[in-house]
Amino acid sequence: MDIDYNDLTLEELKDINRKSAAAIADYENRQKKQAIQKATEIAKAAGFSSLEEMIAAQPAKRPQGEARYRNPENPDMTWTGRGRKPGWIIEALKAGKPLDDFAI
Template identity: 25%
Template sequence: MISKDELKTMSRKELEKLLNNVSKALASAKARDQREAKKAAAKAAAEFGFSLGEISEADGTVQKKAKAKKAPKKPSKPAFANPEDKTQTWTGKGRQPNWYRAQIAAGVEPDAMRI
């Protein structure tokens, strides 16, 4: 085992190599533990006359992660209308429509176009 004092004296490259080795060892230990746990679970299921797959399918104990469904976005209400064509509206969000920019350039106040 490496002491704190030894870690303090190691160079950056040595520390990175040590970190890489530890990461590999952790991954290996995790895989080993998973295999052992699966074997133990299969053995326990076999004692009752089932396979591990039968238990997880029938009981629903193994659940797949479901994607969270997002609520559909509600369209924003229009905040501005074109004085020349009331069917053309804009919510005030995002890019300004050409008719809005043209009205502003012509000297119309934004509040005059507000719905």
Template identity: 30%
Template sequence: MTDFQNLSEDELQAVILNAEKALKAKQANKRKEVMNQIKELAASINVAVEFIDDEKKSARKGIKVPVKYRHPNDPSKTWTGRGVMPKWLQSLVEQGHDRSEFEID
């Protein structure tokens, strides 16, 4: 077994990635085996089996939401308008500004 204490961070990350890939491959193979067994059992009693692939990723996952608000003095500070309002915008609103002043056209 490998002594993980003596590995660098990059080497540890590589070990983790390889282990995750190996685990996913084993799980996929096991799933295929079980599905084949189910198909064989179903065929033995003249029943058709159809599997629905629920592993497809959501079409919305990973879609970037456009920026809706930008800090007037620091353009690197932005907000999409979703989730918790950032502190920079919160403080400006508390100072009496309207949120719509910082909307991007």
């Protein structure tokens, strides 16, 4: 269906725009409902009574270790001593400061 939009009035163009927006919203809602239905079926197949129960059953995040080092210039900046060194630690070590200077 080819429409010559140049031949349409402003009101006709606005009407097409309204109808298109409504059709897009309706399509998106149908897609969301289908996705929720599929996810609910998967949850029930896995032994949950509902999708909400499955979502609530997600394992808790692994707690991060306690901070062992603190930036004296900004006490909100801490580091557990595990993983990648933060920039403020790297810079301090390059400047010759020992790591123990930042121990909490």
